[in-house]
Amino acid sequence: MQIGIFSVGDVTADPTTGRTPSEHERIKATVAIARKAEEVGLDVFATGEHHNPPFISSNPTATLAYIGAQTERLILSTATTLITTTDPVLIAEDYAKIQHLTDGRVDLMMGRGNTGPVYPWFGKDIRKGIELAIENYALLRRLWREDVVDWQGKHRTPLQGYTSTPRPLDGVAPFVWHGSIRSPEIAEQAAYYGDGFFHNHIFWPASHTRQMVALYRRRFEHYGHGTADEAIVGLGGQFFMRRSSQDAVREFRPYFDNAPVYGHGPSLEDFTSQTPLTVGSPQQVLERTLSFRDYAGHYQRQLFLVDHAGLPLKTVLEQLDLLGEILPEMRKGFAEGRPAHVPDAPTHASLVAAAGGARDTTVHATDDVTGARAEDAVEVGA
Amino acid sequence: MTRRIAVVTAGLSQPSTTRLLADQLADAAVAALDAAGEDVSVDVVELRDVAHALTDHLLTGFATGGLAEAIGDVARADALIVVTPVFSASYSGLFKTFFDVLEPETLAGKPVLLAATAGTARHSLVIEHALRPLFAYLRAVTVPTGVFAATEDFGGDSQLAARVHRAAGELAVLVAGAPTVAPRRATALPAADEEFGDVVPFEALLRGEGL
Secondary structure, three states: OEEEEEEOOEOOOOOOOOOOOOHHHHHHHHHHHHHHHHHOOOOEEEEOOOOOOOEOOOOHHHHHHHHHHOOOOOEEEEOOEEOOOOOHHHHHHHHHHHHHHOOOOEOEEEEOOOOOOHHHHOOOOHHHHHHHHHHHHHHHHHHHHOOOEEEOOOOOOOEEEEOOOOOOHHHOOOOEEEEOOOOHHHHHHHHHHOOEEEEOOOOOOHHHHHHHHHHHHHHHHHOOOOOHHHOOEEEEEEEEEOOOHHHHHHHHHHHHHOOOOOOOOOOHHHHHHHOOOEEEOHHHHHHHHHHOHHHHOOOOEEEEEOOOOOOOHHHHHHHHHHHHHHHHHHHHHHHOOOOOOOOOOOOHHHHHHHOOOOOOOOOOOOHHHHOOOHHHHHHHHO | OEEEEEEEEOOOOOOOHHHHHHHHHHHHHHHHHHHOOOEEEEEEEEHHHHHHHHHHHHHHOOOOHHHHHHHHHHHHOOEEEEEEEEEOOEEOHHHHHHHHOOOOOOOOOOEEEEEEEEOOHHHOOHHHHHHHHHHHHOOOEEOOOOEEEEHHHOOOOOOHHHHHHHHHHHHHHHHHOOOOOOOOOOOOOOOOHHHHOOOOOHHHHHOOOOO
16 A cells, blocks of 8 residues: 655645745745655655646656655655646656656656646647547557657647657556546546546545546456456545644644635535545544545555645644654554455556566667668658 | 426525415426326425535535435426526526536426516516526526516416416426436436446547547
C-alpha cells in the first residue's frame, strides 16, 4: 500500500490572520512539504497542475525534478497532468527525463483539468476535452513504447519517424494513473489499458466513489488485465487532526468555512459525514481511512490533501508529523484481510521485473549512416 | 402498472396557496388516471424542506439527504406537476435552483403540467413567458393548459377548478398513453452500478465514436 499526499498548490489567505503567502513562499513551502513527507515515511508526493492564479502549480516537472534531487525514496507523481492541453510529445520527454534523473521514482496521473479557460491558453478546444484525453494519451503511450513513431491524429500535427528522447529508463514507461471524478469514459480508458484509476474522492459522497471504482474494476476485468479485485485503485483523502478531536474541530473550522470549493456551503459537521473529510483525533483519521476499503475494495494508493485552504506551513508540517505517527498502524490496517493476489501499486522496480529486466533503449542517431540532414529533406520536398 | 407522478411545489409559507394548488392538480390528475384505469402514486417534493440542501448542492456539486430523494422521485416519475409562486414577475429562485441541479436529460420527454400562483392576476402570463421556455429547454413535454391562480381565484367565482381539471386531463392522456418511462439518471450522482451499464467501449472512443 502506498500512502502519500497530493497538493493542489493554491495560494489562499489564512482566514485566521488574513495573511496571504507570496508565490515564492508557497512554492518553497511545497518543497518543504514534500521533504517532510519523505521524512515521516510517506511513499508518494503528487503535485497538481494549474496555469492561473491563485495557484503555483504550473510547470510541475520542474517542481518534481527539484524535489527529486532533495529526496531519496519518495515517489514523485502528479494529480493531475493535463493530458488534454499538454502536448503528449512534451509529456513523453519530460517524464522520461525525470525517470532518469530520479532513478525511476516517478509516475503520473492523467486528468482533464477542471479549469475551462485553460484550453485556449494552450490552443485547445474545451469541447474536445474527452477526445483530447483519449487521442493524446494513445500517442503518449506509443512515444514511450516505440522507438520510432509515425502517427497521425485529429488534434496535433502528424509525426513522421519521430523518436522521443530520452527513451524511458530501463525500457519501461512510467506507470500511469487516470484521475476522474465523474467521467465514466476515463475509468473506461484506465481499464482498457490496464492502467491505474484514481478517484479524487474528497469532495464527493462515498456512494459516488464506490460506483466509479466499481465501473473501473469491472471493465479492467473485461479487458483481461486480471480479476476486478486486482485492478489498481487510488483514492484521495482529507483530514485535519489534533491530539483531541475538539481541538481539531476548533482549529480547522475557520479554514473549512472559508475554503475554496466547499467554503460558505455545508457545515463542517455535514461535510464530514457526507464526504471522506475527517476532522478529529489521529485514531479517528486512522479508522476513517481504513473504512474506505469498505466501498472501494482493497486498493493500492492513498493520497491525502493536507496543504490547502490557507493552512500555514507550520500547521501542515505538524499534520504530516501526526500522519507519520499513525502510519505504521495505517499500513498494518491496510494489510489486514488483504488477499495475497491483490497486487501492490506498480513501481519502476516492479515494472522492470515484469518486463524481464532492465534494458538500455538508447536510440543512437542515424545521420552518420545515411548522411541525411533535415535541411536536405526540406530541399527535396520543395 | 403504477404510474408515478411527482409534484414539485415551491411555496414558502406553510400552508401555502402554491401547495394548495399543487394538491388540487395532483388530486385531479389522480382522478383522471383512475378513470383511465391506471394505478397512480404521488410523491410530493416541498422545495422549502430542501432549500438549504439546494444551496449546498450549488456549492459542492452533490445532493444529500432529502434533496437526493427528491431528485430521485422526479427522475423516476412518469410525469411532473410543478408549481411555483411568482416572485418578481417570474418563477422563484428556489424553484429554478431545483431544476438547475438536475442532471441534463432528467426531464427529457417527461410530461409536465405547469402551474403558478401570485397575488395578482396581472402575472397570469408568467407560465407562458417564464415557465414554458424553461421546460422547453429541459426538453420536457409540457401540457397545453398551464394553471395560473391569483389570490382572487381561491374562493371567487373563477374558472380555476375547470382549468385544473382540463390541465390534469391533458396530463393524464400523455401519461396513460405512454409506455412506462425508463429510469433515468436519478441524481447528480448515479444511484446504482447499473447507471454505468451502457458505458461506451474504449475501442469506440478511440475511433471518436460516442463522444
